[in-house]
Amino acid sequence: MKKNDEFEIEITDIGNDGEGIGKHEGMTFFVKGGLPGDRILAGATKLKKTYGYARLVKVLTPSPFRVAPLCPISEKCGGCQIQSLSYKKQLELKERKIAENLTRIGGFSPEFVKEHMDTIVGMEIPFHYRNKAQYPIGTDKNGQPIAGFYAGRTHSIIPNTNCFLGAEENEIILKAVLSYMEENNIPAYDEITGKGLIRHVLIRKGFTTGEIMVCLVINGRLPAKEKLVDRLMKIPGMKSISVNINTENTNVIMGSELHTIWGEPTISDVIHVRDMQKDGFPFTGDSLTFIISPLSFYQVNPEQTEKLYSLALEYAGLTGKESVWDLYCGIGTISLFMARKAKQVYGVEIVGPAIDDAKENAKRNGITNAEFFVGKAEEVLPEFYEGKNNSYEMLYPDVIVVDPPRKGCDEACLSTMLKMQPDRIVYVSCDSATLARDLKILCEGGYRIKKIRGVDQFSHTVHVETVVCLVRK
C-alpha cells in the first residue's frame, strides 16, 4: 500500500483521541471520524511498519450504534469526540478500555478482570452535566466578537454559545458578555498580536445550590465595567462576577491576579453521599458543602462525582476507627467525605491554594479530624514514614486513597504505600493505562484486587474514571 491508496475497512474500536481503529491486511489503521461498527472507504495518509493513519472518504455501511448528535457542531468542535455514538455503546467501550488496559498493561487475566469488575456507572441524562465552562473569545471575519470552542487540536474558534454539555445559563451569560463588548467597542484578545482585551469567559455553577459565577479573563483593565455588571447581575442565580488579569502570551487560561467586581468572591456547592449498592444510587442523607473560587480545582460533573466519591467511600470500608491517607487530595473533597466515617484523615496535595481551600472546607463542614499537607505525595509520604515521632496511625494507616493525575503514582509513592501496609488501598484513576501499571506494582507488593468499577464522568468524550479496591493478601 502507498499513501493516498483507498481501501475498505471495518472500524472495531476507538483510540485515545476518539479516532476509529480498524485492521486492514494485518495493519492497524487510525481513522478520524470512523466509529465502531462502521464499514468505510478510507484513504491512507501516513504509513508506518505495522500501523497507519487514514482519512474517512465515505461511510459505506454506517454503524448500528450511530445516533444523530444533539449538537450541530459536535463533529468539528474538539470538546466531544463520540457524541455520534449511542450512549449505551459509549459506556460499553469505556468499560472495555479499562478491561483491556488491565489485561495488556497490568497482566491480569481477562477472566480475573471480568470476575472483579462491576458494571460501569453511567449518567441518567448524559447532557448539560458540566458545572464549569471556559469559552475562548475571538473575532469573526466581520470584526464581531464571538465566543465558542477550539476546533480539535487547533486554536481557531468555532462560534457556539449553546454547548450541550454545559449549564443552560451559559448561553445568556455569553450573549450578555458579547453584547457588552459590541456596544462598548471592547475588542477580543488576539493570540497572535497579543493585542485586544477579552481572552476567556469562565462560568461555574453550583448545581445543587443554583449559584453562578462568571469570571472574565482579560489582558489589562476592563472599561465600563458597570455596564457588564448591569447585564450579568440580573441573571437568576448570579452570585459572583470577577475579572482575572492575564497579560502573558500563553496557553494557560488563568492569570494569578483576581478581582471580584460584583457579589461574592466564591460560590458554594453541595455534594451528597449516595448508596452505591442500591438501584438509582439514592442519597443517604449525608452531604458536604464546598466553596469554589474561580481558581480552585473542582470536579466538573457533580452528579457523577457524587457516585465516584460514594464508591471510593464504600471501598474504603470505614467504621469510625480508621486512619486514612488521601493522596492527591485537591481541595480535600474525598478527604472530607472519608473524615465523616473515619477516626483521622491526612490529605496531601501539591498545589498550596488547594490545601487552603481544603482547610476552609473542613472548617465550614465542622470537620476537625482532617489534617492537610502541601507537597508531592512521593515526597511527603516517605518523609512521614521515615520521620521520627510520628504517630502509629500516621505510619500504619488502615486505608490509603489515591487519586493521581493522568500520569499515575510515582514509584516512591507506591513503594512507601506498600511499606505502610494499609488493610485497604482505594485507587481512583482518570487514566486506566497508568492505573494498570500501578496496580501491577501494588499486586506484586502484597495486595490483591477486590473490586473494579468504571464511572463515566465525561459522557461523549473518550475519558473514563475507574475506582479499584485493593486488600492486603
Ligand code: SAH
Ligand atoms: N481528589 C481530588 C483531586 C484529584 S485531581 C478531587 O477529587 O477533586 C489530582 C490532584 O493531584 C490535583 O489536585 C493535582 O494538583 C494533584 N497532584 C498532581 N501531582 C501531585 C503530586 N506529585 N503530589 C501530590 N498531588 C499532586
